[in-house]
Amino acid sequence: MTDAVLALDDVTVVRGEKTILDSISLRVEDGQRWVVLGPNGAGKTTVLQLATGRIYPSSGELHVLGEKLGRLDVSELRSRVGLASSALEGRIQGRERVKDVVLTAAYGMIGRWREAYDDFDETRAEDLLAAFGVGHLADRDFGTLSEGERKRVQVARALMSDPELLLLDEPAGGLDLGGREELMWALTEIAGDHRSPVIILVTHHVEEIPQGFTHALLMRDGRTVAAGPIEETLTPHLLSETFGLELEVERHRGRWSARAAGRARVE
Numbered sequence: 001m002t003d004a005v006l007a008l009d010d011v012t013v014v015r016g017e018k019t020i021l022d023s024i025s026l027r028v029e030d031g032q033r034w035v036v037l038g039p040n041g042a043g044k045t046t047v048l049q050l051a052t053g054r055i056y057p058s059s060g061e062l063h064v065l066g067e068k069l070g071r072l073d074v075s076e077l078r079s080r081v082g083l084a085s086s087a088l089e090g091r092i093q094g095r096e097r098v099k100d101v102v103l104t105a106a107y108g109m110i111g112r113w114r115e116a117y118d119d120f121d122e123t124r125a126e127d128l129l130a131a132f133g134v135g136h137l138a139d140r141d142f143g144t145l146s147e148g149e150r151k152r153v154q155v156a157r158a159l160m161s162d163p164e165l166l167l168l169d170e171p172a173g174g175l176d177l178g179g180r181e182e183l184m185w186a187l188t189e190i191a192g193d194h195r196s197p198v199i200i201l202v203t204h205h206v207e208e209i210p211q212g213f214t215h216a217l218l219m220r221d222g223r224t225v226a227a228g229p230i231e232e233t234l235t236p237h238l239l240s241e242t243f244g245l246e247l248e249v250e251r252h253r254g255r256w257s258a259r260a261a262g263r264a265r266v267e
């Protein structure tokens with residue numbers, strides 16, 4: 001038992017010859033909102049997969065929702081940990097009704113079959129869709145939505161079971177500027193609400209960090225570059241080391257931006 005919502009203690013994940021995560025330690029506590037930043041292949045999605053119980057560490061200790069992984073059964077984990085990711089989106093049938101995409105998460109399922117939902121579930125699904133500005137699409141087929149609309153439906157789905165931990169893997173990936181900013185507003189509201197679950201959001205871009213995020217994990221090549229309170233972590237020096245590029249970093253009204261300071265790459 002631990003009181004951390006997610007705890008990785010010296011976790012290594014090896015697949016074949018490749019060490020995907022190399023001695024990662026992390027403690028995510030109640031009330032915190034984490035962003036995981038790093039270049040392609042850094043191991044960010046693998047950290048989320050550990051948190052969903054989909055993969056196990058090759059060595060080290062992993063606790064999810066206070067329990068050592070393996071003590072909670074997978075179906076319980078599915079309803080207590082909400083996930084939005086493009087891999088999950090790929091498993092949703094294009095002909096699934098948008099409202100059902102959200103509703104089925106109440107049972108940790110993808111795809112409606114014969115289960116019955118009560119009015120409370122129906123109303124919650126409608127409210128969540130409305131909160132993300134896609135309430136008017138509730139009766140459309142999921143496959144007919146734009147990429148931005150699908151992303152928002154997915155975040156609504158991830159919240160349907162009222163999870164204790166919300167995992168968002170590149171929620172703004174592929175969105176246009178307006179779509180990204182609308183999503184940022186919605187996530188800022190969630191981040192600022194003390195009733196919201198703990199959030200871990202994976203992204204490549206500091207511009208995709210909603211206001212109210214408290215902590216950051218910076219990763220490169222399966223290793224931790226830095227982890228801790230966001231204002232101590234998103235420094236030009238640490239971000240430059242993470243992306244292998246000299247970066248200037250700014251914060252304006254709680255949002256971050258970064259750009260290259262020059263052409264030289266740092267090692």
Ligand SMILES: Nc1ncnc2c1ncn2[C@@H]1O[C@H](COP(=O)(O)OP(=O)(O)OP(=O)(O)O)[C@@H](O)[C@H]1O
Nearest residue numbers: 015016018020038039040041042043044045046047
């Ligand atoms: N089953 C596997 N076998 C071998 N290598 C794997 C396996 N799964 C993931 N990897 C590799 O592990 C590395 C980390 O993958 P991961 O998806 O966690 O990175 P990421 O930081 O999320 O990357 P991206 O930003 O590109 O999505 C990548 O180089 C990937 O190719």
